[in-house]
Amino acid sequence: MNQYFDTHCHLDFDCFDGDRAGLLSRCKALGIQRFLIPATRFSVMEKLETLVSCHQGVYIAAGIHPFFVDKTSLSDLSLLSEYLKTSNLIGSKLIALGEMGLDKFCSNDFGLQKEVFSRQLEMASRLSLPVIIHNRKCDQAVLDLLDYFNVNKGVVHGFSGSYEIANEFRKRGFYIGLGGVISWENANKVRQMVTRLGLTQVVIETDAPDMSPEWLKGKRNTPETVIKVVALLAELLQLPVTTVADTVYRNSCNLFGLDGLGQDV
Template identity: 35%
Template sequence: MSLVDTHLHFDAPEFAADTAQRWARAQAAGVVHAIVPAVSCSTFDRAIAVADQFGLDVALGLHPLYLDRHEDEHLAVLENYLSQGKAIAVGECGLDFYVPGLDPARQEALLLAQLKLARRFDLPVILHVRRSQDRVLKCLRQVRVRGGLVHAFNGSVQQAEAFIDLGFCLGFGGAMTYQGSQRIRRLAATLPLSALVLETDGPDMAPEWAQGQPNDPENLPRIAAVLAELRGLPLDAVAHATYQNVCRVVPALCLGR
Protein backbone atom coordinates (compact mmCIF):
# COMPACT_ATOMS: atom_id res chain seq x y z
CA MET A 1 0.00 0.00 0.00
CA SER A 2 1.38 3.39 -1.05
CA LEU A 3 -0.36 6.49 0.26
CA VAL A 4 0.43 10.16 -0.38
CA ASP A 5 -0.50 12.83 2.15
CA THR A 6 -1.30 15.70 -0.21
CA HIS A 7 -1.53 18.31 2.54
CA LEU A 8 0.78 18.05 5.54
CA HIS A 9 2.05 21.16 7.34
CA PHE A 10 5.07 19.24 8.60
CA ASP A 11 6.92 22.49 9.29
CA ALA A 12 4.39 23.39 12.02
CA PRO A 13 5.66 23.92 15.59
CA GLU A 14 3.50 21.02 16.81
CA PHE A 15 5.81 18.61 14.96
CA ALA A 16 9.16 20.23 15.73
CA ALA A 17 10.15 18.08 18.72
CA ASP A 18 9.75 14.68 17.06
CA THR A 19 9.35 15.14 13.31
CA ALA A 20 11.61 12.21 12.44
CA GLN A 21 9.75 9.79 14.71
CA ARG A 22 6.39 10.87 13.33
CA TRP A 23 7.49 10.39 9.74
CA ALA A 24 9.01 7.00 10.54
CA ARG A 25 5.69 5.85 12.03
CA ALA A 26 3.80 7.17 8.99
CA GLN A 27 6.12 5.31 6.63
CA ALA A 28 5.72 2.10 8.62
CA ALA A 29 1.95 2.49 8.24
CA GLY A 30 2.15 2.86 4.44
CA VAL A 31 2.58 6.59 3.80
CA VAL A 32 5.24 6.91 1.11
CA HIS A 33 5.20 10.62 0.38
CA ALA A 34 3.72 14.01 1.32
CA ILE A 35 3.38 17.57 0.10
CA VAL A 36 4.34 20.27 2.61
CA PRO A 37 2.50 23.49 1.71
CA ALA A 38 3.98 26.73 3.03
CA VAL A 39 1.62 29.57 3.95
CA SER A 40 3.73 32.75 4.04
CA CYS A 41 7.16 34.03 3.06
CA SER A 42 8.34 33.59 6.64
CA THR A 43 7.66 29.85 6.43
CA PHE A 44 9.17 29.11 3.00
CA ASP A 45 12.65 28.19 4.19
CA ARG A 46 11.40 26.06 7.08
CA ALA A 47 9.01 24.14 4.82
CA ILE A 48 11.77 23.55 2.27
CA ALA A 49 14.19 22.38 4.97
CA VAL A 50 11.70 19.91 6.45
CA ALA A 51 10.75 18.59 3.02
CA ASP A 52 14.41 18.16 2.07
CA GLN A 53 15.19 16.39 5.34
CA PHE A 54 12.58 13.69 4.75
CA GLY A 55 12.57 13.52 0.96
CA LEU A 56 9.17 15.18 0.67
CA ASP A 57 7.91 17.82 -1.76
CA VAL A 58 7.05 21.42 -0.99
CA ALA A 59 4.48 23.87 -2.28
CA LEU A 60 4.92 27.60 -1.73
CA GLY A 61 2.11 30.12 -1.42
CA LEU A 62 0.53 33.02 0.42
CA HIS A 63 -2.41 31.72 2.46
CA PRO A 64 -5.50 33.94 2.85
CA LEU A 65 -5.71 33.36 6.62
CA TYR A 66 -2.36 35.13 7.02
CA LEU A 67 -3.36 38.18 5.02
CA ASP A 68 -1.89 40.55 7.61
CA ARG A 69 1.57 38.99 7.09
CA HIS A 70 1.63 39.39 3.33
CA GLU A 71 3.23 42.44 1.71
CA ASP A 72 3.10 43.31 -1.97
CA GLU A 73 6.78 42.49 -2.34
CA HIS A 74 6.18 38.95 -1.10
CA LEU A 75 4.81 38.07 -4.53
CA ALA A 76 8.24 38.88 -5.95
CA VAL A 77 9.82 36.67 -3.28
CA LEU A 78 7.48 33.83 -4.23
CA GLU A 79 8.27 34.36 -7.90
CA ASN A 80 11.99 34.13 -7.16
CA TYR A 81 11.61 30.85 -5.26
CA LEU A 82 9.48 29.40 -8.05
CA SER A 83 12.00 30.48 -10.69
CA GLN A 84 14.63 28.46 -8.81
CA GLY A 85 12.48 25.32 -8.94
CA LYS A 86 11.95 25.29 -5.18
CA ALA A 87 8.36 24.01 -5.34
CA ILE A 88 6.25 21.47 -7.23
CA ALA A 89 3.09 23.57 -6.80
CA VAL A 90 1.87 27.04 -5.85
CA GLY A 91 0.02 27.08 -2.54
CA GLU A 92 -1.46 26.97 -0.16
CA CYS A 93 -3.41 29.86 -1.59
CA GLY A 94 -7.06 30.67 -2.09
CA LEU A 95 -9.97 32.47 -0.48
CA ASP A 96 -11.45 32.26 3.02
CA PHE A 97 -14.86 33.89 3.48
CA TYR A 98 -15.52 32.18 6.83
CA VAL A 99 -13.05 33.94 9.13
CA PRO A 100 -14.16 37.54 9.76
CA GLY A 101 -11.92 40.52 9.10
CA LEU A 102 -10.14 39.21 5.99
CA ASP A 103 -10.55 41.73 3.17
CA PRO A 104 -12.21 39.80 0.31
CA ALA A 105 -10.90 42.12 -2.40
CA ARG A 106 -7.31 41.83 -1.20
CA GLN A 107 -7.64 38.07 -0.88
CA GLU A 108 -8.88 37.83 -4.45
CA ALA A 109 -6.13 40.07 -5.81
CA LEU A 110 -3.54 37.93 -4.05
CA LEU A 111 -5.06 34.71 -5.38
CA LEU A 112 -5.18 36.01 -8.95
CA ALA A 113 -1.53 37.08 -8.73
CA GLN A 114 -0.54 33.60 -7.55
CA LEU A 115 -2.58 31.94 -10.28
CA LYS A 116 -0.68 34.05 -12.80
CA LEU A 117 2.60 32.81 -11.30
CA ALA A 118 1.37 29.22 -11.48
CA ARG A 119 0.46 29.72 -15.13
CA ARG A 120 3.81 31.36 -15.87
CA PHE A 121 5.77 28.47 -14.36
CA ASP A 122 3.28 25.80 -15.51
CA LEU A 123 2.72 24.59 -11.95
CA PRO A 124 -0.37 23.10 -10.33
CA VAL A 125 -2.09 24.98 -7.52
CA ILE A 126 -3.06 23.88 -4.01
CA LEU A 127 -6.23 25.74 -3.10
CA HIS A 128 -7.76 26.78 0.22
CA VAL A 129 -11.48 27.14 -0.51
CA ARG A 130 -13.53 27.96 2.57
CA ARG A 131 -17.07 29.18 1.91
CA SER A 132 -15.69 30.62 -1.32
CA GLN A 133 -16.10 27.89 -3.92
CA ASP A 134 -17.91 29.94 -6.54
CA ARG A 135 -15.55 32.91 -6.23
CA VAL A 136 -12.49 30.67 -6.51
CA LEU A 137 -14.00 29.02 -9.57
CA LYS A 138 -14.51 32.47 -11.08
CA CYS A 139 -10.83 33.26 -10.47
CA LEU A 140 -9.78 29.95 -12.05
CA ARG A 141 -11.82 30.74 -15.15
CA GLN A 142 -10.26 34.18 -15.30
CA VAL A 143 -6.68 32.88 -14.95
CA ARG A 144 -6.44 29.36 -16.33
CA VAL A 145 -3.87 27.07 -14.71
CA ARG A 146 -2.96 23.44 -15.32
CA GLY A 147 -5.09 22.24 -12.37
CA GLY A 148 -4.06 21.00 -8.96
CA LEU A 149 -5.62 20.13 -5.62
CA VAL A 150 -8.61 21.56 -3.77
CA HIS A 151 -7.76 21.15 -0.09
CA ALA A 152 -10.49 19.92 2.29
CA PHE A 153 -13.27 20.05 -0.28
CA ASN A 154 -16.62 20.93 1.26
CA GLY A 155 -18.77 22.21 -1.60
CA SER A 156 -21.66 20.93 -3.67
CA VAL A 157 -21.65 18.24 -6.32
CA GLN A 158 -21.98 20.94 -8.98
CA GLN A 159 -18.99 22.83 -7.59
CA ALA A 160 -17.00 19.59 -7.39
CA GLU A 161 -17.75 18.89 -11.05
CA ALA A 162 -16.64 22.41 -11.97
CA PHE A 163 -13.28 21.99 -10.20
CA ILE A 164 -12.82 18.58 -11.81
CA ASP A 165 -13.54 20.03 -15.25
CA LEU A 166 -10.77 22.59 -14.62
CA GLY A 167 -8.24 19.83 -13.91
CA PHE A 168 -8.39 19.63 -10.12
CA CYS A 169 -8.59 16.74 -7.69
CA LEU A 170 -10.46 17.12 -4.41
CA GLY A 171 -8.87 16.48 -1.01
CA PHE A 172 -10.62 14.45 1.68
CA GLY A 173 -9.28 13.94 5.17
CA GLY A 174 -10.23 14.08 8.83
CA ALA A 175 -13.65 15.68 8.38
CA MET A 176 -14.76 12.62 6.41
CA THR A 177 -14.19 10.36 9.43
CA TYR A 178 -16.99 11.89 11.52
CA GLN A 179 -20.37 10.18 11.32
CA GLY A 180 -22.05 13.58 11.57
CA SER A 181 -20.29 14.91 8.47
CA GLN A 182 -22.98 13.39 6.27
CA ARG A 183 -22.61 15.71 3.30
CA ILE A 184 -18.82 15.32 3.10
CA ARG A 185 -19.14 11.55 3.50
CA ARG A 186 -21.74 11.44 0.74
CA LEU A 187 -19.44 13.40 -1.58
CA ALA A 188 -16.54 11.08 -0.75
CA ALA A 189 -18.72 8.07 -1.49
CA THR A 190 -20.21 9.27 -4.78
CA LEU A 191 -17.83 11.61 -6.60
CA PRO A 192 -15.62 9.94 -9.23
CA LEU A 193 -12.76 8.10 -7.54
CA SER A 194 -10.51 9.48 -10.29
CA ALA A 195 -11.01 12.94 -8.76
CA LEU A 196 -10.15 12.17 -5.13
CA VAL A 197 -6.93 12.48 -3.14
CA LEU A 198 -6.16 11.93 0.53
CA GLU A 199 -4.80 14.40 3.07
CA THR A 200 -4.37 14.96 6.78
CA ASP A 201 -3.87 18.75 6.96
CA GLY A 202 -1.65 17.86 9.92
CA PRO A 203 -1.48 19.19 12.56
CA ASP A 204 -5.02 20.46 11.93
CA MET A 205 -8.38 18.83 11.13
CA ALA A 206 -7.81 15.77 13.31
CA PRO A 207 -9.90 12.67 12.53
CA GLU A 208 -12.58 11.37 14.86
CA TRP A 209 -10.22 9.04 16.75
CA ALA A 210 -7.61 11.76 17.42
CA GLN A 211 -9.72 14.70 18.57
CA GLY A 212 -7.72 17.18 20.62
CA GLN A 213 -4.39 15.88 19.30
CA PRO A 214 -2.13 17.13 16.52
CA ASN A 215 -3.22 15.40 13.33
CA ASP A 216 -0.35 13.09 12.48
CA PRO A 217 0.56 11.70 9.02
CA GLU A 218 0.32 8.26 10.62
CA ASN A 219 -3.48 8.81 10.58
CA LEU A 220 -3.61 8.74 6.78
CA PRO A 221 -4.06 4.95 6.38
CA ARG A 222 -7.07 4.99 8.70
CA ILE A 223 -8.48 7.98 6.79
CA ALA A 224 -7.98 5.99 3.59
CA ALA A 225 -9.77 3.05 5.19
CA VAL A 226 -12.79 5.27 5.91
CA LEU A 227 -12.88 6.32 2.25
CA ALA A 228 -12.63 2.67 1.20
CA GLU A 229 -15.50 1.73 3.50
CA LEU A 230 -17.68 4.59 2.24
CA ARG A 231 -17.12 3.49 -1.34
CA GLY A 232 -17.34 -0.26 -0.69
CA LEU A 233 -13.87 -0.84 -2.11
CA PRO A 234 -10.73 -2.64 -0.88
CA LEU A 235 -8.23 -0.34 0.82
CA ASP A 236 -5.56 -1.23 -1.73
CA ALA A 237 -7.82 -0.07 -4.56
CA VAL A 238 -8.35 3.32 -2.91
CA ALA A 239 -4.64 3.66 -2.16
CA HIS A 240 -3.72 2.87 -5.76
CA ALA A 241 -6.33 5.20 -7.26
CA THR A 242 -5.53 8.18 -5.05
CA TYR A 243 -1.80 7.72 -5.69
CA GLN A 244 -2.38 7.74 -9.44
CA ASN A 245 -4.63 10.79 -9.11
CA VAL A 246 -2.03 12.93 -7.36
CA CYS A 247 0.60 11.83 -9.87
CA ARG A 248 -1.67 13.00 -12.65
CA VAL A 249 -2.38 16.49 -11.29
CA VAL A 250 1.02 17.06 -9.61
CA PRO A 251 3.28 15.15 -12.00
CA ALA A 252 6.56 16.41 -10.53
CA LEU A 253 5.72 14.52 -7.33
CA CYS A 254 6.01 11.14 -9.02
CA LEU A 255 8.87 11.76 -11.44
CA GLY A 256 11.61 9.28 -10.65
CA ARG A 257 9.64 7.56 -7.91
Protein backbone atom coordinates (compact mmCIF):
# COMPACT_ATOMS: atom_id res chain seq x y z
CA MET A 1 0.00 0.00 0.00
CA ASN A 2 1.25 3.50 -0.83
CA GLN A 3 2.01 5.88 2.02
CA TYR A 4 0.70 9.44 2.08
CA PHE A 5 1.40 12.59 4.12
CA ASP A 6 -1.14 15.44 4.11
CA THR A 7 1.28 18.29 4.78
CA HIS A 8 -1.43 20.91 5.38
CA CYS A 9 -4.85 20.25 6.88
CA HIS A 10 -6.84 22.12 9.51
CA LEU A 11 -8.19 19.16 11.44
CA ASP A 12 -8.58 21.37 14.52
CA PHE A 13 -11.47 23.25 12.87
CA ASP A 14 -14.86 22.80 14.51
CA CYS A 15 -16.32 21.06 11.45
CA PHE A 16 -14.23 18.00 12.33
CA ASP A 17 -15.21 17.85 16.01
CA GLY A 18 -18.00 15.35 15.37
CA ASP A 19 -16.03 12.73 13.45
CA ARG A 20 -12.30 13.51 13.78
CA ALA A 21 -11.27 10.17 15.30
CA GLY A 22 -13.25 8.18 12.74
CA LEU A 23 -11.85 10.25 9.88
CA LEU A 24 -8.28 9.66 11.04
CA SER A 25 -8.97 5.93 11.32
CA ARG A 26 -10.32 5.84 7.75
CA CYS A 27 -7.29 7.75 6.52
CA LYS A 28 -4.87 5.34 8.21
CA ALA A 29 -6.68 2.39 6.60
CA LEU A 30 -6.11 4.06 3.20
CA GLY A 31 -2.37 4.53 3.82
CA ILE A 32 -2.50 8.20 4.87
CA GLN A 33 0.04 7.97 7.67
CA ARG A 34 0.87 11.54 8.59
CA PHE A 35 -0.94 14.86 8.94
CA LEU A 36 0.43 18.34 9.62
CA ILE A 37 -1.96 20.84 11.21
CA PRO A 38 -0.81 24.47 10.97
CA ALA A 39 -2.09 26.93 13.54
CA THR A 40 -4.03 29.97 12.38
CA ARG A 41 -3.57 31.97 15.63
CA PHE A 42 -1.93 31.49 19.00
CA SER A 43 -5.17 30.71 20.84
CA VAL A 44 -5.52 27.33 19.06
CA MET A 45 -2.25 25.90 20.37
CA GLU A 46 -3.86 24.20 23.35
CA LYS A 47 -6.26 22.32 21.06
CA LEU A 48 -3.41 21.37 18.72
CA GLU A 49 -1.41 19.98 21.64
CA THR A 50 -4.42 17.87 22.64
CA LEU A 51 -4.71 16.49 19.10
CA VAL A 52 -1.07 15.38 18.91
CA SER A 53 -1.36 13.71 22.32
CA CYS A 54 -4.47 11.79 21.27
CA HIS A 55 -3.71 10.81 17.67
CA GLN A 56 -0.76 8.95 16.20
CA GLY A 57 0.86 10.48 13.13
CA VAL A 58 -0.46 13.99 13.77
CA TYR A 59 2.02 16.88 13.78
CA ILE A 60 1.52 20.60 14.31
CA ALA A 61 2.92 24.00 13.39
CA ALA A 62 2.66 27.19 15.45
CA GLY A 63 1.90 30.55 13.87
CA ILE A 64 -0.44 33.39 12.99
CA HIS A 65 -2.25 33.34 9.63
CA PRO A 66 -2.63 36.71 7.82
CA PHE A 67 -6.43 36.28 7.92
CA PHE A 68 -6.22 36.47 11.72
CA VAL A 69 -3.89 39.45 11.99
CA ASP A 70 -5.58 42.05 14.19
CA LYS A 71 -4.96 44.35 17.14
CA THR A 72 -4.11 41.41 19.42
CA SER A 73 -1.49 39.94 17.09
CA LEU A 74 1.51 41.78 18.52
CA SER A 75 0.78 40.56 22.03
CA ASP A 76 0.11 37.08 20.58
CA LEU A 77 3.56 37.16 19.00
CA SER A 78 5.07 37.70 22.43
CA LEU A 79 3.06 34.75 23.75
CA LEU A 80 4.18 32.65 20.79
CA SER A 81 7.81 33.55 21.37
CA GLU A 82 7.60 32.55 25.04
CA TYR A 83 5.75 29.35 24.14
CA LEU A 84 8.49 28.34 21.71
CA LYS A 85 11.12 28.81 24.44
CA THR A 86 9.46 26.25 26.71
CA SER A 87 7.57 23.77 24.51
CA ASN A 88 8.82 20.20 24.74
CA LEU A 89 7.14 19.36 21.42
CA ILE A 90 9.60 21.21 19.17
CA GLY A 91 11.29 18.83 16.76
CA SER A 92 9.15 15.86 17.75
CA LYS A 93 5.54 16.92 17.21
CA LEU A 94 5.86 20.66 16.58
CA ILE A 95 7.81 20.52 13.34
CA ALA A 96 7.27 23.91 11.68
CA LEU A 97 6.10 27.48 12.18
CA GLY A 98 3.02 28.72 10.37
CA GLU A 99 0.68 29.21 8.75
CA MET A 100 2.13 32.66 8.15
CA GLY A 101 2.53 35.05 5.26
CA LEU A 102 1.00 37.87 3.24
CA ASP A 103 -2.32 38.21 1.45
CA LYS A 104 -3.21 41.17 -0.80
CA PHE A 105 -6.84 40.02 -1.00
CA CYS A 106 -7.21 40.07 2.77
CA SER A 107 -8.78 43.20 4.31
CA ASN A 108 -6.39 43.17 7.28
CA ASP A 109 -3.83 45.99 7.39
CA PHE A 110 -0.97 45.04 5.07
CA GLY A 111 1.68 46.81 7.13
CA LEU A 112 0.61 44.83 10.19
CA GLN A 113 0.61 41.63 8.13
CA LYS A 114 4.24 42.31 7.19
CA GLU A 115 5.24 42.99 10.79
CA VAL A 116 3.58 39.81 12.06
CA PHE A 117 5.09 37.77 9.22
CA SER A 118 8.54 39.27 9.77
CA ARG A 119 8.59 38.51 13.47
CA GLN A 120 7.57 34.92 12.82
CA LEU A 121 10.33 34.55 10.23
CA GLU A 122 12.76 35.86 12.82
CA MET A 123 11.62 33.12 15.23
CA ALA A 124 11.93 30.47 12.54
CA SER A 125 15.45 31.62 11.68
CA ARG A 126 16.46 31.51 15.33
CA LEU A 127 15.00 28.02 15.87
CA SER A 128 15.99 26.61 12.43
CA LEU A 129 12.42 25.43 11.85
CA PRO A 130 10.77 25.21 8.42
CA VAL A 131 7.94 27.63 7.73
CA ILE A 132 4.54 27.21 6.11
CA ILE A 133 3.92 30.19 3.83
CA HIS A 134 0.54 31.61 2.86
CA ASN A 135 1.07 33.85 -0.18
CA ARG A 136 -1.53 35.49 -2.38
CA LYS A 137 -0.27 38.01 -4.92
CA CYS A 138 2.72 38.96 -2.76
CA ASP A 139 5.49 36.95 -4.42
CA GLN A 140 8.26 39.55 -4.36
CA ALA A 141 7.44 40.83 -0.87
CA VAL A 142 7.53 37.28 0.50
CA LEU A 143 10.77 36.44 -1.31
CA ASP A 144 12.41 39.63 -0.07
CA LEU A 145 11.50 38.88 3.53
CA LEU A 146 12.72 35.28 3.27
CA ASP A 147 16.04 36.64 2.02
CA TYR A 148 16.24 39.32 4.70
CA PHE A 149 15.70 36.85 7.55
CA ASN A 150 17.74 34.13 5.85
CA VAL A 151 14.92 31.58 6.05
CA ASN A 152 15.67 28.81 3.58
CA LYS A 153 13.42 25.92 4.48
CA GLY A 154 9.67 25.50 4.27
CA VAL A 155 6.72 25.10 1.95
CA VAL A 156 4.71 27.55 -0.13
CA HIS A 157 1.19 26.43 0.66
CA GLY A 158 -1.49 26.06 -2.01
CA PHE A 159 0.81 27.12 -4.82
CA SER A 160 -0.87 28.15 -8.07
CA GLY A 161 1.62 30.67 -9.44
CA SER A 162 3.99 30.52 -12.38
CA TYR A 163 6.76 28.02 -12.98
CA GLU A 164 9.27 30.86 -12.75
CA ILE A 165 8.06 31.96 -9.29
CA ALA A 166 8.02 28.34 -8.13
CA ASN A 167 11.68 28.09 -9.08
CA GLU A 168 12.50 31.27 -7.16
CA PHE A 169 11.12 29.61 -4.04
CA ARG A 170 12.83 26.30 -4.80
CA LYS A 171 16.19 28.05 -5.24
CA ARG A 172 15.75 29.29 -1.67
CA GLY A 173 15.23 25.75 -0.40
CA PHE A 174 11.43 25.84 -0.36
CA TYR A 175 9.04 23.08 -1.36
CA ILE A 176 5.92 23.67 -3.43
CA GLY A 177 2.60 22.58 -1.90
CA LEU A 178 0.12 21.20 -4.41
CA GLY A 179 -3.47 20.20 -3.72
CA GLY A 180 -6.97 20.01 -5.11
CA VAL A 181 -6.53 23.14 -7.22
CA ILE A 182 -4.91 21.01 -9.95
CA SER A 183 -8.27 19.27 -10.39
CA TRP A 184 -10.32 22.42 -10.88
CA GLU A 185 -12.06 22.72 -14.22
CA ASN A 186 -10.54 26.14 -14.96
CA ALA A 187 -7.00 25.31 -13.79
CA ASN A 188 -5.36 24.55 -17.14
CA LYS A 189 -2.51 27.03 -16.53
CA VAL A 190 -1.82 25.50 -13.12
CA ARG A 191 -1.72 22.01 -14.60
CA GLN A 192 0.69 23.18 -17.29
CA MET A 193 2.91 24.66 -14.60
CA VAL A 194 2.79 21.38 -12.65
CA THR A 195 3.91 19.35 -15.67
CA ARG A 196 6.99 21.60 -15.96
CA LEU A 197 7.59 21.49 -12.22
CA GLY A 198 7.95 17.74 -11.88
CA LEU A 199 8.41 16.23 -8.42
CA THR A 200 11.55 17.98 -7.18
CA GLN A 201 10.73 19.79 -3.92
CA VAL A 202 7.00 19.09 -4.26
CA VAL A 203 4.66 18.01 -1.45
CA ILE A 204 0.93 17.22 -1.39
CA GLU A 205 -1.64 18.91 0.85
CA THR A 206 -5.40 19.26 1.10
CA ASP A 207 -5.97 22.43 3.19
CA ALA A 208 -8.98 20.51 4.53
CA PRO A 209 -11.73 21.52 5.04
CA ASP A 210 -11.02 24.19 2.39
CA MET A 211 -9.65 24.19 -1.20
CA SER A 212 -11.87 21.26 -2.13
CA PRO A 213 -11.01 19.41 -5.35
CA GLU A 214 -13.40 19.54 -8.29
CA TRP A 215 -15.24 16.38 -7.25
CA LEU A 216 -15.99 17.87 -3.80
CA LYS A 217 -16.89 21.42 -4.79
CA GLY A 218 -19.25 22.85 -2.19
CA LYS A 219 -18.54 20.05 0.28
CA ARG A 220 -16.14 19.59 3.18
CA ASN A 221 -12.67 18.60 2.06
CA THR A 222 -10.75 15.97 4.08
CA PRO A 223 -7.24 14.46 4.03
CA GLU A 224 -8.71 11.46 2.20
CA THR A 225 -8.43 13.47 -1.03
CA VAL A 226 -4.62 13.26 -1.05
CA ILE A 227 -4.91 9.88 -2.73
CA LYS A 228 -6.83 11.20 -5.75
CA VAL A 229 -4.59 14.29 -5.93
CA VAL A 230 -1.52 12.06 -6.12
CA ALA A 231 -3.23 9.97 -8.82
CA LEU A 232 -4.03 13.12 -10.80
CA LEU A 233 -0.46 14.35 -10.42
CA ALA A 234 0.80 10.99 -11.69
CA GLU A 235 -1.51 11.29 -14.70
CA LEU A 236 -0.27 14.80 -15.48
CA LEU A 237 3.38 13.73 -15.22
CA GLN A 238 2.79 10.40 -16.98
CA LEU A 239 4.40 8.51 -14.11
CA PRO A 240 3.28 5.47 -12.10
CA VAL A 241 1.15 6.38 -9.08
CA THR A 242 3.50 4.43 -6.80
CA THR A 243 6.47 6.49 -8.00
CA VAL A 244 4.69 9.77 -7.34
CA ALA A 245 3.30 8.67 -3.98
CA ASP A 246 6.71 7.45 -2.79
CA THR A 247 8.53 10.57 -4.00
CA VAL A 248 6.19 13.16 -2.46
CA TYR A 249 5.99 11.18 0.78
CA ARG A 250 9.78 11.16 1.10
CA ASN A 251 9.91 14.84 0.08
CA SER A 252 7.52 15.62 2.94
CA CYS A 253 9.52 13.64 5.48
CA ASN A 254 12.75 15.28 4.35
CA LEU A 255 11.26 18.76 4.57
CA PHE A 256 10.00 18.32 8.11
CA GLY A 257 12.90 16.26 9.44
CA LEU A 258 11.01 12.99 9.89
CA ASP A 259 12.06 9.47 9.04
CA GLY A 260 10.60 8.00 5.87
CA LEU A 261 9.05 4.92 7.45
CA GLY A 262 5.80 6.41 8.69
CA GLN A 263 6.15 4.48 11.95
CA ASP A 264 5.01 7.04 14.49
CA VAL A 265 4.51 6.45 18.16
